[in-house]
Amino acid sequence: MSTYDEGILGKATMQYAVDDFNAFLIKAGSPDRFKLVIADTESDSSTTIQAVEELYAQGVRLLAGGPSSSMELGAIMDYINVHQMLMLNAYSTAPSLAIIDDNIFRLVTDDTKQSKAISKYLNFDGISAVIVVWRHDNYGQGLSEAFATDYVVAGGTLINSIPYDISTTEFSSLTSELNSQIIAAKSQYGSENVGICCFGFDETTMLFEDASAQSDLGTVKWYGCDGNAVINEMASNPVSAAF
Structure with missing residues (x-):
């Protein structure tokens, strides 16, 4: 799990699933039990x-x-x-991790699907020129590259693609640069088209x-993704929420 909101929700969901399956085992008369x-x-x-590594040392394989x-x-x-563990992952969507015959089963589609949906939505919204700002990791890079391809193929203009370091906590320099580019793009x-x-x-x-x-x-429309949808912290931040 992680400390993201998804991690908190995921923990509760997994406990419910384990309790539910153990109830099934009891009803079936099986002595086996799952432990979370x-x-x-x-x-x-x-x-x-x-x-x-610590989970493996404890005997965890799933x-x-x-x-x-x-x-x-x-x-x-x-x-x-290498250690023949098995993972069911409910969050990762980077296209670069879609590897055949590995031991990881991702339960959500990768971002080649999300990029097409975002591209179509921008087209529906009349946005013909866009600037992309993205976190510089395999998630942000994979989604931004897939989107760039889909958006341009659909007839849109990609003005610029701006990555930022994932450790960034202060964005005044980036937003200043972005503001200058938006003024020129408008x-x-x-x-209405940017x-x-x-x-x-x-x-x-x-x-x-x-x-x-x-x-x-x-003064222009912003579009997000699965990674920054429904952020509780944003909802409780009056400045960000108002923006």
């Missing part, structure tokens, strides 16, 4: 590796739920395959807070 062992990855690759990011999953893929394409795609995680809350201080970033 929780490991918090802290949304960090190094911590994720350590957690999986991993389910998280980690909640493709970056963390990518860090443990080799260990899982002049060239028209305000949009911004933001492919990130919880840090989107702080990005929005800094974006709110810029003159033109609130």
Whole structure:
């Protein structure tokens, strides 16, 4: 699991699933029982590796739920395959991790599907020119690259694609640069035709807070992704929520 909202929800869901299946085993007269062992990855690759190694040492061979990011999953893929563990992952969507015949079963489609949906939505919304801002990991890179291809094929103009380091907590420099590019884009394409795609995680809350201080970033439409949808922290941040 991770410390993201998904991790908290996932923990409750997994406990419910274990209780439900154990009830089935009791009813069937089986002496076997499942036990849920929780490991918090802290949304960090190094911590994720350590957690999986410790679980393996405890005899755990089936991993389910998280980690909640493709970056963390990518860090443990080799260990899982080499040690013949099995993982059911409910969160990772990076196309680069869609590997045939490995021991990881991702229960959601990868971002080549999400990118097409976002591209079609922007087209439906009349957005003909866009700037993409994305977290620089395998999730952000995979989604931004897939989207760039789909959007351009559909006739849209990709003005720029701007990555940011995943450790970034202060976005004033990035939003200042983005603001300048949006001013130029509005002049060239028209305000109603320009949009911004933001492919990130919880840090989107702080990005929005800094974006709110810029003159033109609130004058165009923003579009998100699965990674920054329904962020509780954003809802409780009055500046980000208002933006």
